[in-house]
Amino acid sequence: MEASPSLPLDGVRVLEIGGGIPAAFAARWLAGFGADVVRVEPDAESLSPDEAVYLLPGKRRVRAAPAELAALARSADIIIEDGPPGALTARGLDPAALRAERPALVVVSITPYGQDGPYAAFPATNITAFAMGGIMSLTGMHQREPLVTGGSQALYLGGLDAAGAAVTAYLGALVHGEGDWVDISLQESMAGMLELYGPRGAYEGAVSIRSGNHVRAVWGLYPCADGYAGVCALERQVPALFALIGDPELDEPRFRDPLQRPNHDDELQAKLYAWFGERTKAELLELGARHRVPIGAVVTPLELLDNQTLLERGFFDSVDAPAGQARIPGRPFLGLGWRPGALAEPVPAAHILAEWSPSR
Amino acid sequence: MEPVAMKRLPLEGIRVADLTMMWAGPYATRILAEMGAEVIKIESPRAWDNIRTLIPLPGVEEPWNASYYFNDYNRDKKSLTLDLAHPLGRETFLRLVPHCDVVIENYRADVLENLRLGYDVLRQARPDIILVSMAGYGKTGAERSHVGFGPIIEQMSGLASMTGYGDDGVPFKTGISYGDPVAGKAAAAAVALALIARRRTGRGACIDLAQREVLSSLIGEAFVAASLRGERPVHRGNRDPRWFAQGVYRCAGEEQWLAVTFRTRGEWARAAALLGIDPALPGGPGDHDVIDARMSAALAARDPQKTFELLAGAGIPAGRVLDTVTIHEDPHLAARRFWVELPHPRMHPWKQPRTAWRLREADPWPRRHAPLFGEHNDEILRGLLGLSAEQVEELRREGVIGDAPVNPGVG
Numbered sequence: 001m002e003a004s005p006s007l008p009l010d011g012v013r014v015l016e017i018g019g020g021i022p023a024a025f026a027a028r029w030l031a032g033f034g035a036d037v038v039r040v041e042p043d044a045e046s047l048s049p050d051e052a053v054y055l056l057p058g059k060r061r062v063r064a065a066p067a068e069l070a071a072l073a074r075s076a077d078i079i080i081e082d083g084p085p086g087a088l089t090a091r092g093l094d095p096a097a098l099r100a101e102r103p104a105l106v107v108v109s110i111t112p113y114g115q116d117g118p119y120a121a122f123p124a125t126n127i128t129a130f131a132m133g134g135i136m137s138l139t140g141m142h143q144r145e146p147l148v149t150g151g152s153q154a155l156y157l158g159g160l161d162a163a164g165a166a167v168t169a170y171l172g173a174l175v176h177g178e179g180d181w182v183d184i185s186l187q188e189s190m191a192g193m194l195e196l197y198g199p200r201g202a203y204e205g206a207v208s209i210r211s212g213n214h215v216r217a218v219w220g221l222y223p224c225a226d227g228y229a230g231v232c233a234l235e236r237q238v239p240a241l242f243a244l245i246g247d248p249e250l251d252e253p254r255f256r257d258p259l260q261r262p263n264h265d266d267e268l269q270a271k272l273y274a275w276f277g278e279r280t281k282a283e284l285l286e287l288g289a290r291h292r293v294p295i296g297a298v299v300t301p302l303e304l305l306d307n308q309t310l311l312e313r314g315f316f317d318s319v320d321a322p323a324g325q326a327r328i329p330g331r332p333f334l335g336l337g338w339r340p341g342a343l344a345e346p347v348p349a350a351h352i353l354a355e356w357s358p359s360r
Numbered sequence: 361m362e363p364v365a366m367k368r369l370p371l372e373g374i375r376v377a378d379l380t381m382m383w384a385g386p387y388a389t390r391i392l393a394e395m396g397a398e399v400i401k402i403e404s405p406r407a408w409d410n411i412r413t414l415i416p417l418p419g420v421e422e423p424w425n426a427s428y429y430f431n432d433y434n435r436d437k438k439s440l441t442l443d444l445a446h447p448l449g450r451e452t453f454l455r456l457v458p459h460c461d462v463v464i465e466n467y468r469a470d471v472l473e474n475l476r477l478g479y480d481v482l483r484q485a486r487p488d489i490i491l492v493s494m495a496g497y498g499k500t501g502a503e504r505s506h507v508g509f510g511p512i513i514e515q516m517s518g519l520a521s522m523t524g525y526g527d528d529g530v531p532f533k534t535g536i537s538y539g540d541p542v543a544g545k546a547a548a549a550a551v552a553l554a555l556i557a558r559r560r561t562g563r564g565a566c567i568d569l570a571q572r573e574v575l576s577s578l579i580g581e582a583f584v585a586a587s588l589r590g591e592r593p594v595h596r597g598n599r600d601p602r603w604f605a606q607g608v609y610r611c612a613g614e615e616q617w618l619a620v621t622f623r624t625r626g627e628w629a630r631a632a633a634l635l636g637i638d639p640a641l642p643g644g645p646g647d648h649d650v651i652d653a654r655m656s657a658a659l660a661a662r663d664p665q666k667t668f669e670l671l672a673g674a675g676i677p678a679g680r681v682l683d684t685v686t687i688h689e690d691p692h693l694a695a696r697r698f699w700v701e702l703p704h705p706r707m708h709p710w711k712q713p714r715t716a717w718r719l720r721e722a723d724p725w726p727r728r729h730a731p732l733f734g735e736h737n738d739e740i741l742r743g744l745l746g747l748s749a750e751q752v753e754e755l756r757r758e759g760v761i762g763d764a765p766v767n768p769g770v771g
Contacts, residue, residue, distance in 0.1 A: 008557035054580035117695040122672035128679030131619035137683040138535020145608045146681045148598050149534045150522025156578040164549030165717035171552045172370025180719040192713035193541035199428040201684030203710040208684045210535050228531050232509045289506045296512030298531045300521045302586040309501030327587040329577040333550050333569035
């Protein structure tokens with residue numbers, strides 16, 4: 001492997017407008033991979049201080065008057081925005097008009113429901129977007145209300161899709177000469193990732209309902225001696241799991257036979273509760289690795305900051321923040337150049353325009 | 361009806377050798393295919409993609425060709441069978457590599473090297489090859505040999521520790537193998553970035569993507585809180601301290617729910633007026649419980665779709681908890697042409713999701729059903745690689761290629 005690969009997006013001009021989690025997250029990856037990201041500071045900051053420490057390093061932040069914003073937009077290679085449909089046009093930056101002027105430009109718009117359709121004007125928050133994306137119907141206990149997944153996943157998923165679509169469309173512009181206007185809908189980001197439950201609902205018309213922490217006994221999350229741990233065994237891994245548990249009853253056909261096993265799931269689950277309950281997370285992870293059984297443990301970000309693998313792989317970036325030095329997730333994968341970047345104060349747009357204006 | 365392509369797709373002209381299986385990898389390569397790449401899915405007759413037979417449809421012939429699970433994730437790809445553990449299979453694969461821009465795999469960290477097909481070997485076959493590996497924990501580090509699927513990745517990334525109702529201390533997994541599609545989206549992005557880098561430098565890349573690390577990237581602010589203040593996640597159920605109030609409430613019908621956020625007290629008052637609820641609150645920390653109780657009472661007999669449209673139409677964030685059937689009937693997704701039905705030789709058509717990367721002008725569109733097992737063997741072996749009929753027959757005789765899995769039924 002090359003020692004220090006060059007930055008793949010070195011010199012690529014990215015303008016981030018709106019700057020909520022979706023646009024800010026997408027642009028953070030682009031900044032890390034070398035793009036010159038200029039973030040137009042929103043009138044009202046929608047990021048929490050912690051989110052800002054994570055999402056703003058490596059970006060230049062500007063305050064821009066409307067005419068300055070227009071000049072920046074005319075010099076950018078990629079514009080990423082997460083305002084409601086029409087917001088860009090209202091600021092004099094109609095994506096279609098910008099694209100007509102410069103066909104290589106890539107514009108990526110992230111909205112709750114996309115640019116058109118009956119819900120296009122509806123507002124959303126993380127939880128309402130998650131609900132409309134379908135995943136939420138599957139999360140939590142059957143006996144209780146559907147549960148939103150932690151953090152701001154709907155917003156990050158939109159940002160993740162926007163980052164991938166932005167670089168793909170930019171590649172298209174390099175190769176074929178034309179960019180595109182990418183229309184990311186948070187709802188579609190999630191509706192396309194329903195695993196087997198999506199096609200099952202579409203093909204069989206059968207509703208899948210949330211199953212708590214146990215899809216099946218051998219596919220579940222259990223309390224253990226010092227927290228929670230989980231197993232997710234395919235059929236070919238079940239014998240190794242049973243060998244670990246070491247209960248002679250598990251040799252009986254009602255547990256061994258994959259067709260009979262679902263009828264005895266409660267009994268099997270009780271055995272797993274007992275087995276997990278007696279062991280610590282560290283013991284369980286070690287057993288899983290040694291015997292090739294997919295076992296995991298519920299760890300917190302605080303614990304992960306000391307995770308040996310993540311440290312060896314250089315996963316975290318350090319950022320000097322107002323409240324001290326923060327450690328944040330860095331490059332999403334290895335093999336391409338990445339720069340951690342620092343937090344910067346906003347500057348007047350004129351500073352950037354002096355560099356950007358002699359545009360291509 | 362397939363629309364006429366107006367302009368070229370970004371990945372047109374890119375060819376991908378796809379060694380991925382299950383979900384994370386096939387999800388990545390389905391995106392690449394929809395963005396225009398030619399994706400050749402490679403499976404061994406002895407070790408095929410497990411999800412072909414994970415959820416078999418009862419009573420069908422060739423169940424490995426008639427799985428909605430497999431077919432949803434592998435459309436727009438070609439199928440080549442090759443046993444890479446057989447010397448002839450390995451040799452044939454290395455003849456294919458020079459014709460490919462990208463090789464992608466999601467094996468356990470050591471498998472590709474064990475097959476003697478690591479990056480250095482691939483690079484001899486094609487110097488600017490892009491290899492994308494997507495092991496659960498990456499190719500290096502103490503945990504590299506751990507076995508992990510999406511739900512395990514979710515626990516090990518920190519995300520599961522952040523999800524819970526809050527009153528029982530229990531962490532929850534999402535309902536899907538969440539780590540998989542997240543890694544798939546990131547891997548597809550990695551391919552585009554590596555192609556941009558190759559265009560600029562002439563060099564390929566060896567991408568080492570750890571599924572766990574990608575997922576941790578989606579909870580970055582929790583790492584800020586942990587590193588600056590030693591904080592651990594607090595389970596908040598469906599509440600969010602950012603907003604005035606928020607919850608998920610049962611509506612009329614079987615398992616019908618509505619999520620509503622009142623970003624401000626003013627939104628609560630407006631919603632209360634629309635729903636005929638008393639907006640007055642006693643004041644204090646119990647206010648949220650009062651709001652939840654009134655909302656639950658007010659929505660219990662209401663239609664979820666109409667109530668969603670009533671509130672959202674008035675500018676109040678609301679979202680129906682669409683289940684795995686109602687989401688396929690959502691009028692908005694229909695208007696957006698999000699679902700596509702493709703003819704399949706063994707199955708009746710069903711609604712499949714388009715990729716969320718909606719390029720409005722190029723309009724990427726799913727074109728063809730997932731390939732039958734080994735469907736493109738001749739096209740690739742004879743057409744692309746120029747093997748003779750005798751050579752293909754030898755591969756068949758040796759069990760390197762095949763039209764059906766050996767010993768099907770073991771998932």
